[in-house]
Amino acid sequence: MNKLLFIVAFALLTGCSSTIPNYYEPWQSDYHKQFNDIRIQVVAHGLLAPSAHNTQPWIVKLDKDNYDVFELYVDSERLLPETDPPSRQITISQGTFLETVRIAADQLGYSMGMELFPKGEYGTSDSIQEMQDLPVARVTLLRNIPKEEPVLMQMENPQKVDLYSEIFHRVTNRTAYYGNPLTDDEMSVLLSLNNNPNLLLVFFNDAASLEKIRSLTISGVKVEATTEQTMSETKRLFRDSEKEKKEHRDGITVMSGGLKGMKLQIVQFFSNLFPMSWEKMGDIWLKSETRNINSAPTFAMIISNDNSRKTQVETGMLYSRFQLKASQMGISIQPLSQVLQEYPEMAELYQQVHREFAEDGQTIQILVRMGRAEDVLHSPRRDLTDILSN
Ligand SMILES: Cc1cc2nc3c(=O)[nH]c(=O)nc-3n(C[C@H](O)[C@H](O)[C@H](O)COP(=O)(O)O)c2cc1C
Structure with a gap:
């Protein structure tokens, strides 16, 4: 009986189940396809970017008047006041997001225009209100003119495709490393x-x-x-x-x-x-x-x-x-x-x-x-x- 109780408790506490857990859904390579808006599609890739302590400190505001545009803000409720008091790492984490979004936009046939801190930079301390008011970036997506032979285009620039697919594989690895130094x-x-x-x-x-x-x-x-x-x-x-x-x-x-x-x-x-x-x-x-x-x-x-x-x-x-x-x-x-x-x-x-x-x-x-x-x-x-x- 004790053994049975243990197994039930183990299953409940570990959440044993055959379906993919909700926190892994964004890692599916077709996750973005459920959305129609291209801005949301590219932002879905940004979610996979590395961020300090995996805080994912991002807020995206879609422009209601211009469907090509969105703004990125720091999520000021996701800061690390003890380990990152000036929010330097949180700001670096805005860049990882933007670059991942840029690579995804490129892959999906869009060029990404980006203005950093279009209303000025937030300060180094006590800047929560400024973070809420001042966007990190204003992003514009422009549809590329379709090329006649997309397959050829991919062959000309294989790195573009490879970096895109790497978005779904990249991981911060905290195990012991082995092997020679980098060549x-x-x-x-x-x-x-x-x-x-x-x-x-x-x-x-x-x-x-x-x-x-x-x-x-x-x-x-x-x-x-x-x-x-x-x-x-x-x-x-x-x-x-x-x-x-x-x-x-x-x-x-x-x-x-x-x-x-x-x-x-x-x-x-x-x-x-x-x-x-x-x-x-x-x-x-x-x-x-x-x-x-x-x-x-x-x-x-x-x-x-x-x-x-x-x-x-x-x-x-x-x-x-x-x-x-x-x-x-x-x-x-x-x-x-x-x-x-x-x-x-x-x-x-x-x-x-x-x-x-x-x-x-x-x-x-x-x-x-x-x-x-x-x-x-x-x-x-x-x-x-x-x-x-x-
Ligand atoms: C600015 C910045 C600082 C980071 N510092 C550390 C660190 O000190 N130690 C660590 O193990 N990971 C660090 N990371 C990695 C993040 O913890 C990691 O990206 C996050 O947990 C998400 O995991 P993933 O990269 O595997 O998707 C840092 C990432 C960024 C962007």
Whole structure:
């Protein structure tokens, strides 16, 4: 009898079912086809973009008078005040969204015109009202004149099609990496994605840099993991049961750490029964991140010459292309943002990493580890209608 009760409880708590869970629906490659409006179709792809803590901090307002136009705003209810007080990462996450939308528009036969911050940039602190008033971008979709031979067109530009399909495969991989450092050829393909003179893409493969970056990034994780406010914020966005994933459809899950199948169900089942303290969660996270950071053969940074909101959005656009292309080349990526975060407990490490790897006045916007890895499952996504606003 006890055994039967256990099985029933397990099935209920893990949400065992043969149908695809709601939080995975947006990952279906035909998800966008249920909508008639091309603006909604392309925005459906934007939902799959990477975002800080998987907050998906986007609001889209469709222009009621011009059916080619929509505006993108930051969702000011989805900020990370403890780990990202100036909302720098949240702003980078606007860029990842816009670039994913641009690639989708291109694939669906539209050119995307985009004006960033058409009413001016929001400020760096206490800018919630400004975020609500000032759009990040005004986007216009223009139908391309159909070419006579679309098949030929695809052959002329295979990368265009490949990056599009990669939107549905790309994932932030939080497992241990293996294999050799990136080759010169691989790095030069990725370097060619950067056409922004204000942004620098830099790779690190040499032993001295690896040692410094590993030590700094592990120290950064330690600070976040042992500081109550920051670890509690990360814990708040940790979805450790099927119920939470289905309800919130955002946040970080154990799936990106490589758990799947029955193992995943068992871990989620016990996390649900015995919730963890922030200290315990921080401890487990620090151990796994230390292993993961030490396993990575290559690191990369995106460094900018200024730190304007526009530059932050452009960083996100470059990061989006960078990760899609890397994914296509079989290279896994995980951002390691802790040392780049701007709260008092992190200040010393923030300065140290900038002293070591940036010039005066430059900002390290993105720091990632790279390598080969086993596949992991996707993270949840919200319903498209949740990001549409009247
Ligand atoms: C600006 C930015 C910062 C990020 N920082 C981290 C990080 O420090 N650690 C991490 O594991 N993932 C980081 N990520 C990855 C997100 O957590 C990830 O994109 C999100 O959880 C969605 O998962 P997905 O990329 O697999 O779709 C970051 C992403 C962005 C855009």
